[in-house]
Amino acid sequence: MPSRTLPPASYAGLDFGTSNCLIALWRDGGPSLVELEPGESTLPSLVYVARRLAPIPQPSRAWITQAMAAARGRPGRGGAVEADAMLESRVRAQFAREAGDHALDALHKQTLQEALQLGSTPRFGREALAASLEDPEGFFFRSPKSFLAADIDPVYRARFERIVELMLTHLRERAQAALGAPVTRACIGRPVHFGGGSPADQARGDARALALLEAAARRAGFEDIAFEFEPVAAALDFERQLDRDRLVLIVDVGGGTTDCTLARLGPERIAQASRAGDILASSGERLGGNDVDTSLSFTGLMPAMGRGDTELSGLPVPLTPFADAADVFNVPAQNAFFRAERIIEGIRRRCAADVAHKLARLETLRQTQQTLWLTMKSEQAKVALAQADEAAVTLDRIDEGLAVTVTRAQLSGAIRPLLLGIERLMLDAVRLAQAQPELIYVTGGSARSPLVQAVIRETFPGRPVVMGDAYGSVVSGLAMQAHRLYGRR
Template sequence: MAHPSYCGLDFGTSNSTIGLMSGVQAHLVPVEGNDTTIPSTLFFDFEENSAHFGRDAISTYMEGGEGRMMRALKSVLGTSTMEESTMIGKERKPFKAVLGLFISHLKRKAEHQSQQNIDKVLMGRPVHFIDHDEKADRVAQDTLEEIARDCGFSHVEFEYEPVAAARDFAQSVTKEELALIIDIGGGTSDFTILRVSPDHALGQQDILANTGVHVGGTDFDRWLGLARVMPLLGYQSPMLKEGRLMPVGYYHDLATWQKINFLYDHKTRNDLRNLRREARQPQLIDRLIELLDLREGHRLALAIENGKIALSEKPMTNINLTFIEAGLMAEMTQTDIMMALDDGVARVRQTIEAALQQADVAGEQITAVCLTGGSTKVPFVRQSLLGLLPEAEVVQRDAFGSVGTGLVLEAHHRFA
């Protein structure tokens, strides 16, 4: 069966999908083996002078490939960094070109399955790329549209990600619902309140509220890392001079995916060697220097992320840091997650409360809540948010594919 020349593309901070219509059914395209989701990750292999994508990028990096890993690039949209370039091997590449490589990779996967050129795309976007800055938010969307056009899409439109997830959810309802969509992605948390019924198609008049906040899974990783791992590398450790602590900027950058590579310059390591001489616990700073000398910042970030995921299923886990120092481990518990994420989850709860106020409904009136996004699986996050909705039935859609499926459905409505 021939596929249409349009697609739905969910370019996420942590994971991405691209999908097509097949008859009346939306389906996500296998983008890495049989997987329909792909980590939004690139690895530039300096030895082979090639780019790797997704799980292949991560495994090539973890195997010790000589090169540069880049992840969470969506978070750069709307910031001044987006207009800059970065060194990749001996070549300086604009960040726009790096994002374009990844989006072009997804486009090629869809075109391979479609067996034709795809020139129309409906892309997902958060309710707010940037909190409290309408100008930066417009710039972020305009930049993403420019990148998509440079990749060969001649017609580019956008849909809020939680609204796309709502369109996927609407396919499954068997009775009228007042529903809340909770979409906690890698970079943002977004919410839609809607009235939905099996008797009519979801229209704009059914959308009662859209809200969002720039808090997501990568923030959870950062806060957890700062609380439980970075102290082992000297974070907030005392200096010889009374009252002084080790400068925190290095650790915040190390805990932020898109900033890790900036720590590998000679100036940073020279500065750290000078600070080591002023530290009361220089052995901790030695660990940080060793990590940067090995260029293993992304390995550390992956270990922290995997620790968070492990704590979704068990009360305690150990993060193996022996690639920094023999025998070095960091213990994490559910209590650690609660303490590290408490302030961020409170901001997410406040944003849901704003959505309820915008829709003029009480939490008790919500009859169904649809969860999507990987961080909705974290027990503390899930329980904290569901506490606002005591009467709601919980519906778990595809955590990583619901937005993408909804984008395909709406692309069909707009472009067919």
């Protein structure tokens, strides 16, 4: 039998981020980021699947014969007995009408899985966002990683697993296209903890998240899968820049989590087979830029929908529907908001006309289920407020011509829990390691915020702070780990 030489199955580092995904190959002795969108190596963690109309069935001959026979028993139009051809076209038209109504009803009730089975092509990243704006009726998901640890109904878990599988398949295919060969092994990043809660909750949440991620990765075609802490991966990437051994605190402030690792890094250590002894301590929590966005949406955008107003009785308008609407990464809260029609209507009836008018916007938000869109508006305001004291946000999808001004004071309030959390996690890592860092290396998109940078500097006065590549560091380190694991096999 002639021997065939197949291109070697290759490996990748994969950063499955809450806000952005990246995948990197190993090329010319180093990590190489795969282009995921034109000119971009980051893919926003957005997935969109359009609803798809099921093919409308044609009536069978037997059905037509039967329907015509039944119709002959009744007088046709004008009372006369209709000619066969006319009668047939009438029963066919009736069939088409009913089948069309049925298909539209089914479209409305369609599940994600059904849309995919009917051949709807998933869209990712910026394309997904554009498609969701064009056709808001479709299935739109943001930050599926935020839901991996949640203890939710198996139906929702299965749905998230499918979405993660779609994203990982897309990333794998992009890497394969760049390499021109199969990519079946991956070192995938994981935060120190996926979810919040007590240590026991965290352990259970981490187990749920890793099981889901691994199952989705397998279904996406990865056969060998390893996980590495995201801040450890960032440490390995940063290490290449060091000219001598140093104790470094790595701080990664992302969209969903903040992760810290205190590690001994340097040129003397890179070649060691195992780095376990150099990783002194890690800490992390489900706290990141997304929390700032949801909080700023509540405090900065929702006043235009009646939050903070009073009812005619002088009592405050209840906060629950606003809190649920803002909490976009919490499935039960979102479901509660989407079902709050009667509650919102009840509040509206108890308010003066001007407040009722604002509450009508909340009802529009509920009916159109545009809570994710609102959070993205809040995110844009957050980024703009780094440069300006105020940011104007247009909310025309809720009410035509509606514009809201968000202030830096509101951002300061919304970002405070994140700043306190970053400080606590950095000090936790130092305490656990029982060692002080000589320098601090900072990565993650939220570290672009001047307020985040300030809290890091203030926690370690006088210590050098290196601002790294906000997005590429983790995935580069993951590709290095993938090379360490799979490169010699």
